[in-house]
Amino acid sequence: MGRTWRRICAVLVMVTGAAALSACGPSYENGPPEPTSSEIAALEQAILSLGADVDPEEAAATARTAYLYPLQLAESYQITDPPIIHNMKVNSGTRPRGLCYQWADDLEARLETLDTRGLELHRAIANADQALRIEHSTVIVTRAGAPWTSGIILDPWRWGGRLFWSPVTEDPDYDWAARGDVFAFKRARETGARPVLSTY
Secondary structure, three states: OOHHHHHHHHHHHHHHHHHHHHHHOOOOOOOOOOOOHHHHHHHHHHHHOOOOOOOHHHHHHHHHHHHHHHHHHHHHHOOOOOHHHHHHHHHHOOOOOOOHHHHHHHHHHHHHOOOOOOEEEEEEEEOOOOOOOOOEEEEEEEEOOOOHHHOEEEEOOOOOOOOEEEEHHHOOOOOEEEHHHHHHHHHHHHOOOOOOOOOO
């Protein structure tokens, strides 16, 4: 199947599945809900567990930012629909921003302002090798110097501004590949090669 035809099929699947997805995806009339203190504390503890040398203040700041900053993004993106529906609005020009990679770009940029020394940010992409699924981007936090696969996914797109997080290898919905590997995979595919993309 040619790449153009695969893209057409992907769009058709997305459009025909939009109604079903909107029924089960989150939709917030007044924006996503504020996180509870226990939710933030749970993420903070998970970040601390990445290594004994992780600074508690850095873990706390990262957890707070990962939960609270997406609420600001949801307001600026004008989120009122489930993620797939919002994507369609962005692509049609009726919403300014809010595709998954934009959530990841903006969250990563804000987390970088924390200037944490004991933590490191990574980027990953899912579904780059799946013709009938849309690609999805995320931010991952690890202990400094640790492989990205040992980290925690910070994904505000999936629930429309309400943070989803989990260890990379325990994500129930996506198999992730390093963003650099995905870019290399795409370049190789453009040359007519049949590359294999390793995911976790």
